[in-house]
Amino acid sequence: MANTPNTGGVRKSTEDCAVCLDKIQEKKTLKCRHSFCSACIDSVFKFKPACPICYTYHGEYKGTQPEGTMTVMRSWQTLPGFEHCGSIVIQYSFPAGIQGPQHPNPGVRYSGTSRTAFLPATEEGEKVLKLLKKAFDRRLIFTVGRSVTTGLNNVITWNDIHHKTNMAGGPQCFGYPDPDYLSRVQEELRLKGVTLDD
Template identity: 85%
Template sequence: MEKTPNNHSGGVCKSTEDCAICLDTIQDKKTLKCFHSFCSVCIDSVFKLKPACPICNTYHGEYTGTQPEGTMTVMRSWQCLPGFKQCGSLVIQYSFPAGIQGPEHPNPGVRYSSTSRTAFLPANEEGEKVLKLLRKAFERRLTFTIGRSVTTGLNNVITWNDIHHKTNMEGGPQCFGYPDPDYLFRVKEELRVKGVTQDD
């Protein structure tokens, strides 16, 4: 004999969802590609400031950051990275001249100094995919920003913007180097959260 489902046993059956923005019952429900749902009016107002899900921070649509003017160049090296012995490496060079902060920066009109950074990827199929994504992130001004340096404590400097790079060839994760078997997966996830994927 089949049991009839009973939604009223042991408490109140809640069939409605609450919006994480207004904390009230969702009105005119809008579900994002990350599967989080909100009131249509609430999420539209959030997206005017930043087109990202307030719950998981996944970007929806193309997002442009506040990276200052600079260049990204790539060279190919025969040197292997630890953990990637069958291929050479990709050497990324980021270079930024000194400048003055614009209206999108923390202190408009204040100078910032020049800087350059070097990063490394394996020259294999996965490394090439990550390189394309990093180039896309750079073009969208997402790779760097201006703010306080975590390492030096200095303000009004060009800093990384939560897309982690390997700035050393060796030394493992603690030295921002290789080997680090999960790095390529992690950086793709960081890029995805900022709306940079192979699909777009």
């Protein structure tokens, strides 16, 4: 029985552990109903408390987002595709700081930044706002690392939860209209363990 996730093997049956690919020893069944060797799943959970099969979180996942603020405002301005309502404006703000042990270069400075994002002021938009607030409180929306857009290191970057940073221009400009955005971002949040149920 291995204590690290297997990356290339194939499970022979549901009686086999998806981590070590051997017959399950000291079976541990998660709330998502997937079963593993107790030692294998304990080892996986040290790195990320999520089921290796369905990615359901078991417990609360905390990220590496630096200290900052999330401010929410309401606007009468409409978003393309949501002309029947106003918009929700989210302002994220982070001061400069020093990377901690959870960041790629502990002790190295990172610069401050601010970002603005937009949601439609609809029932689903309000739901996404609650989820984003929960993700922000769990330090999951941003991290410190290398910027994909600028190539700069030691900067505050998005952490795989996509935001609409423009009101218009469509998906290619990170704006609206984008009819599937609200459902996509809810799935991204779910994969990080952020749901309204927890």
